[in-house]
Amino acid sequence: xxxxxxxxxxxxxxxxxxxxxxxxxxxxxxxxxxxxxxxxxxxxxxxxxxxxxxxxxxxxxxxxxxxxxxxxxxxxxxxxxxxxxxxxxxxxxxxxxxxxxxxxxxxxxxxxxxxxxxxxxxxxxxxxxxxxxxxxxxxxxxxxxxxxxxxxxxxxxxxxxxxxxxxxxxxxxxxxxxxxxxxxxxxxxxxxxxxxxxxxxxxxxxxxxxxxxxxxxxxxxxxxxxxxxxxxxxxxxxxxxxxxxxxxxxxxxxxxxxxxxxxxxxxxxxxxxxxxxxxxxxxxxxxxxxxxxxxxxxxxxxxxxxxxxxxxxxxxxxxxxxxxxxxxxxxxxxxxxxxxxxxxxxxxxxxxxxxxxxxxxxxxxxxxxxxxxxxxxxxxxxxxxxxxxxxx
Amino acid sequence: xxxxxxxxxxxxxxxxxxxxxxxxxxxxxxxxxxxxxxxxxxxxxxxxxxxxxxxxxxxxxxxxxxxxxxxxxxxxxxxxxxxxxxxxxxxxxxxxxxxxxxxxxxxxxxxxxxxxxxxxxxxxxxxxxxxxxxxxxxxxxxxxxxxxxxxxxxxxxxxxxxxxxxxxxxxxxxxxxxxxxxxxxxxxxxxxxxxxxxxxxxxxxxxxxxxxxxxxxxxxxxxxxxxxxxxxxxxxxxxxx
Ligand SMILES: [Zn+2]
Ligand SMILES: [Zn+2]
Numbered sequence: 001x002x003x004x005x006x007x008x009x010x011x012x013x014x015x016x017x018x019x020x021x022x023x024x025x026x027x028x029x030x031x032x033x034x035x036x037x038x039x040x041x042x043x044x045x046x047x048x049x050x051x052x053x054x055x056x057x058x059x060x061x062x063x064x065x066x067x068x069x070x071x072x073x074x075x076x077x078x079x080x081x082x083x084x085x086x087x088x089x090x091x092x093x094x095x096x097x098x099x100x101x102x103x104x105x106x107x108x109x110x111x112x113x114x115x116x117x118x119x120x121x122x123x124x125x126x127x128x129x130x131x132x133x134x135x136x137x138x139x140x141x142x143x144x145x146x147x148x149x150x151x152x153x154x155x156x157x158x159x160x161x162x163x164x165x166x167x168x169x170x171x172x173x174x175x176x177x178x179x180x181x182x183x184x185x186x187x188x189x190x191x192x193x194x195x196x197x198x199x200x201x202x203x204x205x206x207x208x209x210x211x212x213x214x215x216x217x218x219x220x221x222x223x224x225x226x227x228x229x230x231x232x233x234x235x236x237x238x239x240x241x242x243x244x245x246x247x248x249x250x251x252x253x254x255x256x257x258x259x260x261x262x263x264x265x266x267x268x269x270x271x272x273x274x275x276x277x278x279x280x281x282x283x284x285x286x287x288x289x290x291x292x293x294x295x296x297x298x299x300x301x302x303x304x305x306x307x308x309x310x311x312x313x314x315x316x317x318x319x320x321x322x323x324x325x326x327x328x329x330x331x332x333x334x335x336x337x338x339x340x341x342x343x344x345x346x347x348x349x350x351x352x353x354x355x356x357x358x359x360x361x362x363x364x365x366x367x368x369x370x371x372x373x374x375x376x377x378x379x380x381x382x383x384x385x386x387x388x389x390x391x392x
Numbered sequence: 393x394x395x396x397x398x399x400x401x402x403x404x405x406x407x408x409x410x411x412x413x414x415x416x417x418x419x420x421x422x423x424x425x426x427x428x429x430x431x432x433x434x435x436x437x438x439x440x441x442x443x444x445x446x447x448x449x450x451x452x453x454x455x456x457x458x459x460x461x462x463x464x465x466x467x468x469x470x471x472x473x474x475x476x477x478x479x480x481x482x483x484x485x486x487x488x489x490x491x492x493x494x495x496x497x498x499x500x501x502x503x504x505x506x507x508x509x510x511x512x513x514x515x516x517x518x519x520x521x522x523x524x525x526x527x528x529x530x531x532x533x534x535x536x537x538x539x540x541x542x543x544x545x546x547x548x549x550x551x552x553x554x555x556x557x558x559x560x561x562x563x564x565x566x567x568x569x570x571x572x573x574x575x576x577x578x579x580x581x582x583x584x585x586x587x588x589x590x591x592x593x594x595x596x597x598x599x600x601x602x603x604x605x606x607x608x609x610x611x612x613x614x615x616x617x618x619x620x621x622x623x624x625x626x627x628x629x630x631x632x633x
Contacts, residue, residue, distance in 0.1 A: 005620040015620045017618050018618040021616075023615070023617060024612070024613065053619075054621065056619060090608055092607050094476055094562050106612060109611070109613050110614075111600055112596065112597060134612075134614055136614045137618055145617050147612060
């Protein structure tokens with residue numbers, strides 16, 4: 001089959017590789033009908049996530065049709081149309097039982113690597129996202145092996161198009177969880193979203209669905225700001241305005257009640273903090289550039305929430321903890337418990353409350369993936385979200 | 393809560409600190425170079441830990457691997473895991489000494505001799521084996537199991553497993569303490585080396601494998617799946633269509 005393969009930092013190719021097969025009785029194999037490139041895939045392209053190996057198949061946002069199931073699989077059958085959460089969860093451990101699916105104790109076979117880096121514990125495995133996260137082959141391919149087939153895959157039985165349900169695999173639940181983590185008081189709270197990439201777009205719309213009185217989206221890319229405006233959000237271009245001042249003004253000096261950092265470890269930005277981050281990141285002295293997170297803390301209202309769906313990988317420098325303490329902020333973060341949100345969010349799509357396909361700007365076959373990874377990273381050609389058809 | 397004699401290697405001498413600083417930097421550099429990505433990551437992480445401990449003057453290897461070495465040369469390894477099962481079944485699994493090698497992978501074989509005594513064997517280099525006799529020192533079903541080697545063992549060693557209920561119906565907290573004391577002599581040196589290969593990491597891996605066996609009934613894996621690496625994947629058939 002054909003698959004998008006990591007060949008090294010800044011090197012992504014399309015190769016013919018062996019078809020996947022059932023390795024454990026709880027596996028399924030899915031024929032992929034649609035798959036997307038995620039903003040977090042760009043951290044792999046740029047080499048910021050350790051433990052990638054040449055030949056790893058990328059991609060964690062995919063859906064398709066079940067073509068094979070292992071002997072122990074009970075809920076899925078051949079022919080089912082499914083979306084597959086980007087994270088793997090066993091469904092039986094204590095975190096899974098509590099709905100904390102991304103914190104699964106059992107789904108990462110390489111737990112020792114994550115334990116070495118992350119305080120002696122490991123979260124669950126992820127599709128196509130390095131060996132620290134399990135080394136599972138990704139879904140930017142014609143077929144994919146799906147472990148824990150009775151736990152992750154979610155059946156789509158309505159006639160919604162792939163475009164409308166594909167983002168249930170990651171960016172819609174991720175934006176939604178980021179907004180839910182803010183505990184928005186409907187009709188009262190103002191929510192600011194840093195980053196108008198795909199996750200930021202879904203976070204802004206989710207904040208609106210959860211009743212935010214006002215939503216403000218901050219970015220520097222005009223077409224991304226325009227997309228956010230289309231939902232009724234106010235926008236701030238941080239290259240044209242002093243972002244902290246603009247947020248003060250927009251909120252009567254209080255600051256947004258909650259701030260979502262939908263940027264993560266590769267934030268742009270300016271000022272001495274941003275320059276220091278970039279220099280140190282290049283020298284591998286720090287992992288993460290955190291301009292957006294600093295702005296989030298500095299702008300957030302007293303008693304507010306800083307919610308972080310953006311991915312962080314390591315250590316950060318010069319975090320304004322004094323400001324966070326003085327204002328009594330709450331920090332919420334972490335990978336998305338995708339499985340938990342699927343029934344509710346599918347319901348919102350079926351009822352017409354949201355059509356997630358608004359975010360798609362590019363559609364292509366697998367062979368164009370390498371160019372589109374770069375266009376997406378460099379924010380060229382108006383690229384916001386790429387959907388690939390592995391059979392085109 | 394550690395006493396002085398148990399503290400991990402206590403303070404380093406200035407010369408040791410310089411040496412460990414250099415070792416840490418070297419490991420970190422090796423980690424940044426080529427090789428298998430897993431090795432690169434572990435080397436880099438080890439390098440950072442070692443270098444950091446050179447800076448603080450704490451003995452590096454002992455703390456990095458959850459090992460304590462007492463003044464008497466006795467090595468202690470311990471770890472803990474919570475498993476979503478009741479204590480009785482878990483205890484029974486450990487009390488079945490003959491099946492211990494499935495839980496503790498450094499063991500090759502345990503033969504039960506009578507109610508209390510058993511013969512434990514580990515693999516040694518060049519196809520040889522080292523054995524010793526051990527005795528059950530405590531058996532409290534569902535709570536605690538302890539054993540110790542009998543006099544004459546190449547390596548004096550002992551172990552205990554504690555089983556206690558986790559709060560909030562989360563199953564059982566399993567705590568393992570292992571100690572061993574190399575006695576010198578060729579066999580002792582060999583066994584010390586085998587047991588000394590990352591014993592903290594080995595115990596961790598053993599406990600996670602046990603947890604998954606108990607909770608899932610199998611070990612999750614990504615081995616054998618497809619990739620762009622030569623020889624990857626089981627299926628080599630061309631396209632499915
Ligand atoms: Zn994603
Ligand atoms: Zn789990």
